Amino acid sequence: MSSGKCVRTGSDRLNLHHLRYFCVLAQTEHYGRAARQLGITQPSLSHAMAALEQELGLPLLEKQGRGVRLSRYGQQFYQTASETLARLDAGVRRLQATREGGGTLRLGAVRGLAVTAAPQLMHSFRQQPEGREVEFCLNSASVLSSEVMQGLDAGKYDFVFSFRPGNPDTTEALPFAFGKFVFIVPENHPLAKQTSVRLQDTLDIPQVFFSQQNSLRDTVEKMFARAGGLPPISLETESDQVVAGLVAQGFGAAVVPQLQVLESLPVKVLQITDQPTERMAWMVWRRDAWRSPAAKAFEQHVRTQVQKGSVTI
Structure with missing residues (x-):
């Protein structure tokens, strides 16, 4: 032959x-x-x-x-x-x-960041000369940071957007946006007349909590521990949007991230005055993975957007 x-x-x-x-x-x-x-x-x-x-x-x-x-x-x-x-x-x-700088970037994102921050960064990158030939594949099926991190470890994604920075031994992480927690109640709740609240004054109010699988559960529990104890838990669920929906239907109050969906639900948003409420979002990638020119350009673009303060969650 x-x-x-x-x-x-x-x-x-x-x-x-x-x-x-x-x-x-x-x-x-x-x-x-x-x-x-x-x-x-x-x-x-x-x-x-x-x-x-x-x-x-x-x-x-x-x-x-x-x-x-x-x-x-x-x-x-x-x-x-x-x-x-x-x-x-x-x-x-x-x-x-x-x-040559094009190709497809595979992104994974927890659902909250897939609605806001990830699309913002994808869109702004596509407006730049180095991003015009780049395609994106965004997987937003998970509400859990641990699940998107598992996908990153398995090589499914080039970058993930998460509320956890990942394992510092195997990943690089860039904090790219900041948000905060708020307290929400149904519109007919007695606290709905207020604009702010102290968590220590809500310890006797039944509340909807995140399930143990959601990393936000630990954060919220620590906030209440500093406020003096845990409130009675009426329901638990994984998704922050589901928590908000349950509050809107009268199943209790809740501490949740400040989400866009809150504007369309019959809930009253109260600012928390006695606890730190800031939370951080991260873009994470594997330290040992080969990165294409497009991936390097996207990372630099995100860094630039962070410096401008133009990313919101």
């Missing part, structure tokens, strides 16, 4: 050049025209087709006047060969685009 790039088929190998020659010959049905199109001699093309038929053990071509046509086996093989080469060429183009 002649030398060249090969693909394995069982225990044998097929020459990729021969596959391309075969597809062009199948389209032109003429050795002379195919050879000119390929930039090779007609004897070289004839030799390649003979080698391909010998490799497969079946006739792919039949004589037709001064030209050729595909045999029944050639018709079957042409469909497979053309599809294989198309996929291969598409894969090569994607890798070339990545090398």
